[in-house]
Amino acid sequence: MMQIKTIGLKIGILVLIGLGIALYIGLSFGRILVPLFPIIVGLLVWYTTKSQRKLIKTATMPIYQIAEGWVKIQGTVSASKTFETPYFKQECIAYTYRKADISYISEDNTEREGSVIVEEEFQDFYLTNATGKIKVILNSLNLALLPAKSDTIHSIKYAVDDIRYTERTLKNGDLISVLGYAIKNSNYQFELNEQTNQPLVIATPDYEDKTKKSFKVFKYLVPYFILMYLAVNYFLFFAPVKQHIEKSTVFVLFSFFGMPILGVVFGVIGSRFSGFAKDLISVIGGICFVVSLLSFPLLCLLFMTNTEFYIIERVWASVVLCTTLAFAINYRKIEGAF
Structure with a gap:
């Protein structure tokens, strides 16, 4: 055929x-x-992974x-x-x-x-x-x-x-x-x-094994994604704007370009160590990379809509804090899954 x-x-x-x-x-x-985008993405992921979930279950x-x-x-x-x-x-x-x-x-x-x-x-x-x-x-x-x-x-x-x-x-x-x-x-x-x-x-059995591990890691991180979602929406819709802050060029450059560069640098440095030093440096690199991945579309959207810079800083800080908690608490579980 x-x-x-x-x-x-x-x-x-x-x-x-x-x-x-x-x-x-x-x-x-x-x-x-x-608030709608994560829900839409979640529904799309749920729909597109229907076959994989049924396969491993x-x-x-x-x-x-x-x-x-x-x-x-x-x-x-x-x-x-x-x-x-x-x-x-x-x-x-x-x-x-x-x-x-x-x-x-x-x-x-x-x-x-x-x-x-x-x-x-x-x-x-x-x-x-x-x-x-x-x-x-x-x-x-x-x-x-x-x-x-x-x-x-x-x-x-x-x-x-x-x-x-x-x-x-x-x-x-x-x-x-x-x-x-x-x-x-x-x-x-x-x-x-x-x-x-x-x-x-x-x-293949190899694909099934990797899919099970990926879903297990996602299960570990879900509470922190929910916490991040609530924190970001709190600062956007409910937290009072206490002060007007001028836009900082240093913050913009660091959040857009500095974080991913740091992620790569710490990843390269971590590969040259072993033991606790390797774990610590690798975690920092992973945090920088994931924060840049999660915050980039969010920051683009907020800057395009002229959101108060004070709020943008708090939203970014929420992403950093929740990502750091997720890595620090679940690093061993994530490492063990792979």
């Missing part, structure tokens, strides 16, 4: 329109976005114990027919291939995709482990959770354009987990299939 899709100029135009609308809303209703089941319904099976892949991928020429039993034209915006060296070609080829396959063998029926292909092999070729014809090739494959002998719906076929044998709007989820 082969599907070829070309994404044209319309997607780029829609993205530009979306960015324009977001900028207009940010300039016109900046303060309203501050479902326990692996022996094949001989399967009953009708959603199950997760781990085993090695096998299929009689093989394909060859278009670019890397890998032998596999299923693959996705993506070719994208990449151009660069010279002002900030950001990437922009032009035309994109996507191909895929797949077939049904078997999963085998010590508890048996089961057939997996593929009506569509979703290899997004498998590792990708990528290569970027510089175009000689267009000095600023590159071509990027990306392939994901499923090969004979691969150890994977498949989350699917088990149902009996005409021979009264169970098969794994997909349901309407609920495709099969295919992942």
Whole structure:
């Protein structure tokens, strides 16, 4: 089965329109976005990680114990027919291939995709482990959770354009987990299939392990994100402005550029030490980096809406304090998770 899709100029135009609308809303209703933005991001993360959460929450089941319904099976892949991928020429039993034209915006060296070609080829396959063998029926292909092999070729014809090739494959002998719906076929044998709007989820054990650790770290940090959210909104909407303070150029430069630079510097210095000194310096570097990551969009929004500088300082200090508490209290837990 082969599907070829070309994404044209319309997607780029829609993205530009979306960015324009977001900028207009940010300039016109900046303060309203501050309490809404984390909630919107949280909902988006919850929606986009639905498959991953379901995958790691479902326990692996022996094949001989399967009953009708959603199950997760781990085993090695096998299929009689093989394909060859278009670019890397890998032998596999299923693959996705993506070719994208990449151009660069010279002002900030950001990437922009032009035309994109996507191909895929797949077939049904078997999963085998010590508890048996089961057939997996593929009506569509979703290899997004498998590792990708990528290569970027510089175009000689267009000095600023590159071509990027990306392939994901499923090969004979691969150890994977498949989350699917088990149902009996005409021979009264169970098969794994997909349901309407609920495709099969295919992942490697390594990906599952990293995802579990990431969710565990997020669980540790959630109370501090909530505390930060409450503190920021308190200073924006409820705390009285006691004094007028002139905008400090030193604070602006330090918050936007100094913190990420310090994060890199402390990270490099920490790698040269060991023991307690390494832990302390690495924590400071991590705090600087995370603070800059969290505060950058918030500060941009507040400066664009001409928020009182006194409030901006307090909001930034809240982000620093909550981030410091999160790292100081949970450093060992985070380190242990990875």
